[in-house]
Amino acid sequence: MSAPVSAGAVWRRVLPVWLGLMALLAVACALAYAPLGPWTAAVSFGIATTQAALVALLFMRLIEASALIRLTAACGLFWSAILFTLTFADVLSRLTRS
Amino acid sequence: MSTRVAESPASLADPDELALGLPESYLSAGGTLGSWLTSTDHKRIAILYALSVTLFFFIGGAAATLVRLELFTPQADLVGADTYNKLFTLHGVIMVWFFLIPSIPTTFGNFLLPLMIGARDLAFPKLNLASWYLNVIGGLITATAVLAGGIDTGWTFYVPYSTTFSNTAVTIGVLGVFVSGFSTIATGVNFIATTHLLRAPGMTWFRLPLFVWAMYTTSIIFVLATPVLALTIILVVAERSLGLPIFDPAKGGDPILFQHLFWFYSHPAVYIMLLPGMGIVSEVITCFARRRIFGYDFMVYALVAIAVIGFFTWGHHMFTSGMSPYAALIFSFLSFVVAVPSAIKVFNWTATLYRGQVGFESPMLYVLGYIGLFTVGGLTGLFLASIPIDVHVQDTYFVVAHFHYIMVGATVSAYFAGLHFWWPKFTGRMYPETWAKFAAVLMFFGFNLTFFPQFIAGYLGMPRRYHVYPPEFQVWNVLSSSGAAVLAAAYLMPLGYLTWSLFFGARAVNDPWNASGLEWRTTSPPPRVNFFGRPAVLAKPYNYHPEGAAPLHDEPRIPSQGSLT
Amino acid sequence: MTDPAIATEAPLHAEFLREPWDGLGLPQEEALSYQRFGATFGIWIFIASEVLFFGALFLFYAAVRAEHAEAFATAARETNIVYGTLNTAILLTSGLSAAAASLASEHVPLRRLTQWCLVATATLGLAFLAVKGMEYRDDIAEHLVPGRGFKLPEPSAQLFFGFYWLSTGIHGVHLTVGIGLVARLIWIGWRHPERLPGNPQVEVTMLYWGFVDMVWLFLYPALYLVGRPG
Numbered sequence: 001m002s003a004p005v006s007a008g009a010v011w012r013r014v015l016p017v018w019l020g021l022m023a024l025l026a027v028a029c030a031l032a033y034a035p036l037g038p039w040t041a042a043v044s045f046g047i048a049t050t051q052a053a054l055v056a057l058l059f060m061r062l063i064e065a066s067a068l069i070r071l072t073a074a075c076g077l078f079w080s081a082i083l084f085t086l087t088f089a090d091v092l093s094r095l096t097r098s
Numbered sequence: 099m100s101t102r103v104a105e106s107p108a109s110l111a112d113p114d115e116l117a118l119g120l121p122e123s124y125l126s127a128g129g130t131l132g133s134w135l136t137s138t139d140h141k142r143i144a145i146l147y148a149l150s151v152t153l154f155f156f157i158g159g160a161a162a163t164l165v166r167l168e169l170f171t172p173q174a175d176l177v178g179a180d181t182y183n184k185l186f187t188l189h190g191v192i193m194v195w196f197f198l199i200p201s202i203p204t205t206f207g208n209f210l211l212p213l214m215i216g217a218r219d220l221a222f223p224k225l226n227l228a229s230w231y232l233n234v235i236g237g238l239i240t241a242t243a244v245l246a247g248g249i250d251t252g253w254t255f256y257v258p259y260s261t262t263f264s265n266t267a268v269t270i271g272v273l274g275v276f277v278s279g280f281s282t283i284a285t286g287v288n289f290i291a292t293t294h295l296l297r298a299p300g301m302t303w304f305r306l307p308l309f310v311w312a313m314y315t316t317s318i319i320f321v322l323a324t325p326v327l328a329l330t331i332i333l334v335v336a337e338r339s340l341g342l343p344i345f346d347p348a349k350g351g352d353p354i355l356f357q358h359l360f361w362f363y364s365h366p367a368v369y370i371m372l373l374p375g376m377g378i379v380s381e382v383i384t385c386f387a388r389r390r391i392f393g394y395d396f397m398v399y400a401l402v403a404i405a406v407i408g409f410f411t412w413g414h415h416m417f418t419s420g421m422s423p424y425a426a427l428i429f430s431f432l433s434f435v436v437a438v439p440s441a442i443k444v445f446n447w448t449a450t451l452y453r454g455q456v457g458f459e460s461p462m463l464y465v466l467g468y469i470g471l472f473t474v475g476g477l478t479g480l481f482l483a484s485i486p487i488d489v490h491v492q493d494t495y496f497v498v499a500h501f502h503y504i505m506v507g508a509t510v511s512a513y514f515a516g517l518h519f520w521w522p523k524f525t526g527r528m529y530p531e532t533w534a535k536f537a538a539v540l541m542f543f544g545f546n547l548t549f550f551p552q553f554i555a556g557y558l559g560m561p562r563r564y565h566v567y568p569p570e571f572q573v574w575n576v577l578s579s580s581g582a583a584v585l586a587a588a589y590l591m592p593l594g595y596l597t598w599s600l601f602f603g604a605r606a607v608n609d610p611w612n613a614s615g616l617e618w619r620t621t622s623p624p625p626r627v628n629f630f631g632r633p634a635v636l637a638k639p640y641n642y643h644p645e646g647a648a649p650l651h652d653e654p655r656i657p658s659q660g661s662l663t
Numbered sequence: 664m665t666d667p668a669i670a671t672e673a674p675l676h677a678e679f680l681r682e683p684w685d686g687l688g689l690p691q692e693e694a695l696s697y698q699r700f701g702a703t704f705g706i707w708i709f710i711a712s713e714v715l716f717f718g719a720l721f722l723f724y725a726a727v728r729a730e731h732a733e734a735f736a737t738a739a740r741e742t743n744i745v746y747g748t749l750n751t752a753i754l755l756t757s758g759l760s761a762a763a764a765s766l767a768s769e770h771v772p773l774r775r776l777t778q779w780c781l782v783a784t785a786t787l788g789l790a791f792l793a794v795k796g797m798e799y800r801d802d803i804a805e806h807l808v809p810g811r812g813f814k815l816p817e818p819s820a821q822l823f824f825g826f827y828w829l830s831t832g833i834h835g836v837h838l839t840v841g842i843g844l845v846a847r848l849i850w851i852g853w854r855h856p857e858r859l860p861g862n863p864q865v866e867v868t869m870l871y872w873g874f875v876d877m878v879w880l881f882l883y884p885a886l887y888l889v890g891r892p893g
Contacts, residue, residue: 007776010766018759022752029748032888040892044884051755052877059762060873066700068294069707076711079322080718082409084725086428087358090413091726093422094354138682218683221701287708295701296683321708325716332833333723342825343809343818344723350731350819359719632688 017058024051123526123623138223139626144209145524146230151201152593154237158192159589161185165565166548166582169575174566182565183250184266190253195275196237198505199367202374203320204233204285206516207313209524211289213617213624214307216298216633221291229284236278243271252563254364257345257356261337269339276331279324282370286320289313298616300635304398307615307639308391311398312377315405319366319373323409327363330356354419361412369408371505373401375512376443379465382519383447385613386462387454388649388656390640393446400439400446407436417485418492426485433483440476444469453648455655459611460534464515467542471507475500478553493563496556499549507545514538514592521596522606526623529599533591541588547581612656614640679862695861702863703870710874717878720833724826724885731819736890738815738823741807746798747887750791751879757787758876765869771860778852778859784872785845788838795835827886834882837875844868 028047036043057063062070124141128134134142165185168176177185208226212219220226243249246267251260260268293314297306306314333356336342343349345356384391391397413421413429447469456462478500481487491497522528555574560567567575609618620629643649680691684698728735764780767773806814808828809821848868852859859865 005770005772007767007773010763010773010776013766014759014762017762018755021755021758025748025751025755028884028888029744032744032884032891035892041884041889044888045881048880048884051880055758055873055877055880059758059876060870061762061765065703069704072704072707072711075318075322076714076718079409079711080714083326083362083715083718084722086410086413086425087355087362087722087726088729089428090354090358090422090425091352091729093424094420095729212683218686221683222705223682225705283709283712287705287712290708291701291705294704295697296687321712322715325712326719329716329719329723332829336825336829340828341810342829343821344825344829348818349809349821349825350727350734351822352726352730355723355726359722362719627686632686 014059017054021051021054024054122625123621124626125526125623127626136227138219138227140208140212140220140223140226141524141624141626143226143230144205144207147200147204147208147233150230150234150237151197151205154192154196155201155589158189158197159586161189161192163582163586165189166579168565169567170579172567172569172572172575177565179565180250181248183252183563184248186563187249187252188244191240191249191271191275193505194253194367194371195278196233196240198371198509199282200233200278200285201513202378202509202516203282203289203313203316203370204230206309206378206520207285207289207316207374210520210617211292211310211313212296213620213628214310214615215293215296215301216616216629216635217292217296218628220288221296222288225284226288229281229288232281232284233278236274236276236281238274239277240271240274243267243274246270254360255334256360257334257337257353258347261334261345269335272331272334276328279328279331282320283324286317286324289317290321293317298633298635301616302635304395305635305638307377308380308394308397308401309374309377311401312373312380315401316370316373319370319405319408323363323366323370326359327367330359330363333359354416354421357416357419357421358412361415362409365412365415366405366408368501368504369404371509373404375468375509376401378512378516378519379447379468381613381615382461382465382515383450384640384642385519385611386459386465387451387456388642389450389452389454390638390642390645391446392449392452393442394638394640396442397446400442403439404436407432407439411436414483414488417488430483430485434480437476437480437483440472444473444476455649455651457655458535460531460538461515461519463535463538463542464511464518467538467545468508468511468515471503471511471542471545475503475507478503491556493561494556495552495560495562498562499552499556502549502552507549511541511545514541517592517596519611520617521599522610522622523617524623525600525603526606526621527599527603528606528610529603530595533595537588537591537595540584540591544581544584544586544588548578548585549581551575551577551581614642678858699863699866702867706867706870710870713874713878717881720830721881721885724830727819727822727826728889731822734817734819735823737817738820739886739889740891741805741814741824742827742887743798743801744887744891746794746801747883750794750798751883753787753791753794754876754879757784757791758873760784760787761869761872761876765866768860768862768865774852774856774860777865778849778856781845781849781852781865784869785842785849788842788845788872791838792835792842795831830882830886834875834878837878841868841872841875844871 024047028044031043031047032040034040056073062073124139127139128137134146137143164177165182168174168182168185174182208220248266249255249264249268249271250266251264251268255268255272293306293310333344337344337346343351345351345353347353380391380397411429411433413425414433417426417430478496482491482497482500518529518534551574555571555578556562558571558574560571560574606622608621610622611618616629616633616635617624619633638645680695680698684694684701687694687697689697760780760783764777764784767777767780802808806812807824809824813821813824815821845868848859848862848865851862
């Protein structure tokens with residue numbers, strides 16, 4: 001984990017991430033018009049998840065953070081998952097009834 | 099008992115003062131109002147919170163008094179229907195968000211957390227002060243709602259009534275709660291960071307007092323549940339005041355979704371109201387039984403389990419809402435599961451008393467009352483977790499009695515227990531013990547007289563939130579309202595004698611109860627920097643006797659210890 | 664792509680050390696480093712809470728979309744994908760400058776880079792708001808505000824736009840707070856240049872900015888990429 005000490009080193013770390021993010025943005029935009037049927041939502045949110053992971057891991061430096069900080073970030077995700085899962089247990093089973 | 103002090107006591111602030119060896123306490127470090135209102139000392143902020151929390155307690159109590167006065171008779175003779183709705187809403191909103199949720203964490207937690215772990219202050223002292231201001235501003239905003247005519251939706255402000263039909267100051271009221279939510283999130287962040295990072299050398303996780311574990315687990319709930327409430331409030335305000343369709347069924351919105359979002363927060367919120375009290379009980383019961391806590395590790399696991407599993411159970415508030423029965427079954431099962439760690443705690447507290455030298459000092463009276471009342475409240479919670487029973491008693495006084503047994507019988511008892519136990523530490527004064535014992539016993543009787551008849555009334559079918567009821571319920575209501583009068587007296591008594599003790603009470607020594615815990619290893623009240631030198635921890639908590647051995651009964655039960663320095 | 668690992672530079676400014684981190688009995692550098700870790704930990708706890716906040720907002724979206732898939736798709740076609748994609752690109756670029764500022768702020772020689780990256784971040788944030796403002800103006804002109812006179816006939820199409828205005832509004836508020844925090848750092852860097860390198864507040868602010876970025880990354884497909892084919 002060597003810290004960059006020149007401006008060039010800083011840009012060498014962050015520019016590739018940015019290029020990846022922009023490429024994914026272009027793909028998402030293009031695929032939005034593709035006839036993917038029921039997969040469109042999964043694809044567009046899947047790309048968004050990938051972009052968010054790149055931002056979190058590389059821009060926000062989770063990849064080199066301590067275990068405690070990564071656990072904290074994971075807790076936010078896990079608890080959101082509880083919220084979604086149990087609510088949808090109700091929402092979906094009511095949908096299939098009507 | 100198990101600490102080492104490295105340096106000599108601090109010098110006096112005024113060099114001309116005769117050095118009696120008495121250190122300057124946090125209370126005298128700055129005497130102006132400004133020094134109090136801009137202090138980042140966690141102890142002073144705890145006192146500020148104690149004042150605001152007490153004020154809110156009596157406002158919420160005043161609303162409850164009017165409610166119970168009205169319910170003496172089956173007819174509407176004291177207040178009209180709209181006013182009654184506003185009264186119970188005020189009672190709920192103030193008591194839940196401005197008394198119970200902040201009470202123990204922001205008063206005892208703020209004061210004691212750094213002391214118990216051997217730290218100088220919380221991790222982010224300025225954030226702590228900001229947290230108090232946010233709480234007060236939130237309270238003022240909600241008070242504005244009261245002045246603007248009140249809110250009549252109930253503290254749960256269900257949609258579509260709160261968004262579409264209520265003509266009262268709902269938006270202002272819930273915005274006050276929104277602001278105070280940030281206060282609790284900030285406190286949670288502070289407590290979590292402090293517990294992780296500022297423990298004294300030797301204070302490992304499994305040497306922490308259970309009160310610290312209670313503050314830590316409560317803070318996890320603060321941080322993860324409160325934001326969902328914040329968003330729910332925004333959705334309600336957006337629909338009500340900005341005209342955006344959110345839950346409106348006419349536009350295809352789903353009112354049950356509101357309930358999911360609301361209870362995702364509000365069920366863990368009741369654990370916010372419960373866990374800190376459990377921490378206090380563990381501290382007090384060990385001291386006055388002169389025993390180590392039974393099963394320390396499982397007490398810790400139980401706190402964590404309640405905090406985590408409590409997030410999975412919110413649907414049990416919605417069994418009669420039209421929610422899907424499959425989801426209801428899942429929530430019912432999980433609600434039974436969450437009772438297990440609570441029961442473990444009750445068994446362990448009881449086992450802690452075994453072979454102890456149990457005394458009945460006033461904090462212990464409150465704690466013994468807690469255990470009994472919490473058991474009743476917890477068992478009736480199990481009844482409510484069972485769907486068939488819940489369908490019968492939902493929205494009746496049975497539910498009201500259940501949650502008051504927990505929130506008032508348990509949590510408020512714990513609050514008073516802690517108040518008495520740590521009063522010498524906070525103020526440097528002892529309170530009159532006889533008055534305190536009397537108030538504790540009076541409170542126990544008044545509480546049961548108030549709320550036990552409500553179980554019966556509810557089971558027999560009396561609905562909640564009604565000011566007019568069929569005459570066959572009157573006997574239970576009269577009992578309940580009479581009990582409320584006794585309870586009110588029992589709450590006013592501590593206000594009286596504790597205030598008296600501030601001026602006339604005997605000076606307290608460092609450790610009047612001969613208790614374990616780092617907070618008793620410094621003066622009463624502590625100096626601004628908490629400790630003289632840096633404490634280090636050498637042993638486990640609650641070392642009232644050697645591990646694995648029963649305590650010897652050949653010494654005085656509570657030998658007085660410590661001096662004024 | 665190797666980074667020079669060895670450099671000698673002046674010690675980071677010790678005036679950032681504050682109570683209670685100065686009372687731990689640690690040497691100054693270590694105490695400051697511990698304090699910095701504390702600040703980073705604190706902001707991540709807050710970010711976890713914000714994940715729940717926006718998670719609840721997205722839950723509302725998901726539930727309503729599940730209940731009214733067709734009307735949602737019809738309504739979502741009315742959003743302007745050009746503005747949306749442009750704004751996403753702007754925000755991602757601001758994330759680039761924020762990440763660069765965060766890295767550069769750890770080193771005294773990179774002080775000017777830090778300052779310029781902060782300026783770029785704030786400017787891009789303002790650009791986002793400006794584009795959003797133009798988009799809002801167009802949306803209002805096209806009667807996409809829920810209420811009487813709404814453009815589409817289905818009632819549940821208004822739910823989509825209820826979410827649209829609410830979520831972009833809330834995101835905008837968060838972004839504005841972020842711009843304010845960055846502006847404060849720019850001011851500190853301009854008036855007291857020596858207080859910027861090593862300042863834990865830079866990393867804290869940049870982490871907050873990264874999070875606001877992440878929220879938009881999910882709002883973009885939620886608002887702009889629905890119902891496009893056909």
